[in-house]
Amino acid sequence: AQKVTQAQTEISVVEKEDVTLDCVYETRDTTYYLFWYKQPPSGELVFLIRRNSFDEQNEISGRYSWNFQKSTSSFNFTITASQVVDSAVYFCALSDYSGNTGKLIFGQGTTLQVKP
Amino acid sequence: DTAVSQTPKYLVTQMGNDKSIKCEQNLGHDTMYWYKQDSKKFLKIMFSYNNKELIINETVPNRFSPKSPDKAHLNLHINSLELGDSAVYFCASSQVRSLGQFFGPGTRLTVL
Numbered sequence: 321a322q323k324v325t326q327a328q329t330e331i332s333v334v335e336k337e338d339v340t341l342d343c344v345y346e347t348r349d350t351t352y353y354l355f356w357y358k359q360p361p362s363g364e365l366v367f368l369i370r371r372n373s374f375d376e377q378n379e380i381s382g383r384y385s386w387n388f389q390k391s392t393s394s395f396n397f398t399i400t401a402s403q404v405v406d407s408a409v410y411f412c413a414l415s416d417y418s419g420n421t422g423k424l425i426f427g428q429g430t431t432l433q434v435k436p
Numbered sequence: 437d438t439a440v441s442q443t444p445k446y447l448v449t450q451m452g453n454d455k456s457i458k459c460e461q462n463l464g465h466d467t468m469y470w471y472k473q474d475s476k477k478f479l480k481i482m483f484s485y486n487n488k489e490l491i492i493n494e495t496v497p498n499r500f501s502p503k504s505p506d507k508a509h510l511n512l513h514i515n516s517l518e519l520g521d522s523a524v525y526f527c528a529s530s531q532v533r534s535l536g537q538f539f540g541p542g543t544r545l546t547v548l
Contacts, residue, residue: 355536359477365526365539409477415536421492422467422533426479 326427343412353415440540459527468510473524
């Protein structure tokens with residue numbers, strides 16, 4: 321069965337701190353895709369990154385970076401020098417590749433609060 | 437231009453009523469989805485259509501019926517609304533399955 325676990329329900333940091341959001345996944349597929357989405361207080365879901373199972377290179381985009389490790393089935397997300405605008409719910413997701421449905425299996429989400 | 441749009445954004449109704457939520461995408465994608473986000477923020481797939489053909493129908497009550505008149509539209513009709521149907525419903529679309537989806541702004545449904 322496919323599953324995504326985000327063990328951190330809520331994280332609170334002070335502005336400029338670095339913060340890492342954890343994501344652990346389970347799948348029997350050898351090919352799969354992982355995602356991170358951001359849901360700010362306004363409610364929309366914003367796509368942040370997609371990573372396929374064959375690409376374990378870490379990715380950096382500005383203050384955001386992602387660490388993908390197949391050996392531990394983890395796809396963690398780090399925000400460097402956090403800002404108040406980073407306050408949101410962050411979702412990690414796994415796509416149903418072998419079933420060819422494209423459906424996303426989401427983790428429970430991590431609520432990040434960045435205080436000024 | 438809005439990529440994936442949903443109407444209405446807010447829907448407040450009484451138990452037992454029937455309501456519809458409309459979704460349109462102008463990205464030229466051939467697969468569309470409905471997700472439900474409950475009060476604990478958990479997101480779960482409900483339905484998916486590919487070129488007007490139903491490809492996902494998760495364990496959703498029969499009171500929910502999706503309809504896709506063409507590949508740019510996927511509507512959700514809900515009969516006999518219940519309190520537990522209160523949630524945010526998101527429409528999404530993708531060009532190639534498994535490569536991720538673009539989401540609409542969501543429709544917040546409140547059943548009184």
